[in-house]
Amino acid sequence: xxxxxxxxxxxEAMRVAGRLAAEVLDMLTPHVKPGxxxxxxxxxxxxxxxxxxxxxxxPLHYAPPGYTPYPKSICTSVNHQVCHGIPNDxxxxxxxxxxxxITVITKDGWHGDTSRMFIVGEGSIAARRLCxxxxxxxxxxxxxxxxxxxxxxxxxxxxxxxxxxxFSIVREFCGHGIGRKFHEEPQVLHYGRPGTLEELVPGMVFxxxxxxxxxxxxxxxxxxxxxxxxxxxxxxxxWEHTVLVTETGYEVLTVSAGSPAVPAFVDGTAxxxxxxxxx
Ligand code: MF3
Ligand code: CO
Ligand code: CO
Numbered sequence: 001x002x003x004x005x006x007x008x009x010x011x012e013a014m015r016v017a018g019r020l021a022a023e024v025l026d027m028l029t030p031h032v033k034p035g036x037x038x039x040x041x042x043x044x045x046x047x048x049x050x051x052x053x054x055x056x057x058x059p060l061h062y063a064p065p066g067y068t069p070y071p072k073s074i075c076t077s078v079n080h081q082v083c084h085g086i087p088n089d090x091x092x093x094x095x096x097x098x099x100x101x102i103t104v105i106t107k108d109g110w111h112g113d114t115s116r117m118f119i120v121g122e123g124s125i126a127a128r129r130l131c132x133x134x135x136x137x138x139x140x141x142x143x144x145x146x147x148x149x150x151x152x153x154x155x156x157x158x159x160x161x162x163x164x165x166x167f168s169i170v171r172e173f174c175g176h177g178i179g180r181k182f183h184e185e186p187q188v189l190h191y192g193r194p195g196t197l198e199e200l201v202p203g204m205v206f207x208x209x210x211x212x213x214x215x216x217x218x219x220x221x222x223x224x225x226x227x228x229x230x231x232x233x234x235x236x237x238x239w240e241h242t243v244l245v246t247e248t249g250y251e252v253l254t255v256s257a258g259s260p261a262v263p264a265f266v267d268g269t270a271x272x273x274x275x276x277x278x279x
Contacts, residue, residue: 003177003185005203010110011244014179014205017104017112018242018253020053024074024102025116026258032118034094038076041100042087046073049104058103058111058182068225075101075115082170082211082219082228082236094121097131099238103182111178113207114254115240126214127235130167134212134237136263137162141190141208143266145243145250149200155192158210168217170236173228175207178242200245205253209240 006014027048028041049055057073070086077085077099078092085099092098101115117131140157162169175188186198190210215234222229230236244251 003198003204004179005201006179006205006244007203010179011203011205013106013108013110014112014242014244015253017055017106017110018114019112019256020049020055020106021102021104021112021114021242022254022256022259023053024048024104025100025114026256028100029118029258032092032098032100032120034121035091037089037091038078038085038087038098039072039089041076042072042074045100045102049073053104055104055106058105058113059101062182064183070226075099077101077227077236077238079235080230080233082213082230083173083238084226084228086224086226092120095123095127096120097123097127097235097237101238101240105182109180111180111182111242112254113178113182113209113240113242115209115238116260117237117239130212130214130235130237133162133165133167134210135239135260136265137190137210137212138208138239138241139263139266141188141210142241142243142250142252145200145208145245147200147202147245147247150195151186151188151198151200152192152196153194154208155189155197156194158208159191162210162212168213168215170211170213170217170219170228172219173209173211175209175240177204177206179205202245202247204245205242207240207242209238211236211238 063069103113177184215232218231
């Protein structure tokens, strides 16, 4: 087992996979409103992937060792749900926050994995702050990516930023290498020490997907065998991009027309390659 390095052709194929995953989120965006059920969002996403894109939803029937097969095509994690929330028939209501996590498999077998936070209707100041801060935390990690940096640099940047503002980082789940497999080496921790762990080299592709809690970092798994929630029931947020290590830095692969503007601290030239910048 080791980290697979992607060739130029692999990278081109992963750009397509990444864009398609992001476009599922773009398509869902106008539907994330009070009254919609997460099952309806799952159905919309499933049909778009299968019938419009010709992609396969990677979560559907996904069964890593020790897990029962995942029953739906997307993950929807609401409020104190941290990740892997299973879409159901409950309606979203005004003020909810929801993470929608999309992973597609393209016809030629490549994965693209990305998630965004959505605020349903009008969110509280606390909810909006958590979502915004988690987005920035993800980008603090992304902007550490370049050849010669180490995985510990990514984790440290995220941890310092989030904990510095009194928020906590979930430790049991991490980013991951991705390619022909959904979850490959390496593990990308969202906490850590600078200068430690694997050195980044061009051609690596992995996700950065911090889960940040408003309260304590402890989590527990629900009886469905998938849904992870905060133990103290505090709000949790997550954002995810799939990122390529380039010769000079990084390229975010999960970008689309609807990608949110990058934070102001992200270098302008890198940002052009990464995502649309704000008007
Ligand atoms: N998309 C998640 C990730 O970012 C994994 C979801 S696994 C599932 O790694 F089975 F719950 F879909
Ligand atoms: Co992922
Ligand atoms: Co994901």
